[in-house]
Amino acid sequence: MTSSDDLARVVVNHLSTALDVPVAAIALDAQLTHLENASSLRLLTAVTAIEDEFALELDPDALVRVRTVADLASLVEAGIRSSGAR
Secondary structure, three states: OEEEHHHHHHHHHHHHHHHOOOOOOOOOEEHHHHOOOOOOHHHHHHHHHHHHHHHHOOOOOHHOOOOOOOHHHHHHHHHHHHHHHH
16 A cells, blocks of 8 residues: 555645646645636646556545645545545
8 A cells, every 4th residue: 555655745746747737836734725827627637646656536525625735645544545546
């Protein structure tokens, strides 16, 4: 299984790509909506890429409660655990 730190790095990398900002500009405690270039479409692009990488589908109800980068990483980790992926 992938470690929590590795998952956080994957989430940050996908956010960096989708938002077109450097990885260093994305802190784990940052509010997703406050990230540079953040829009619903760009954030959805990042989430979709994360789902594709881990072959999982995140719960839409849980996604709307995600506020920070760390929240998103935790949700991905929970999804991986429940699906038995990676």
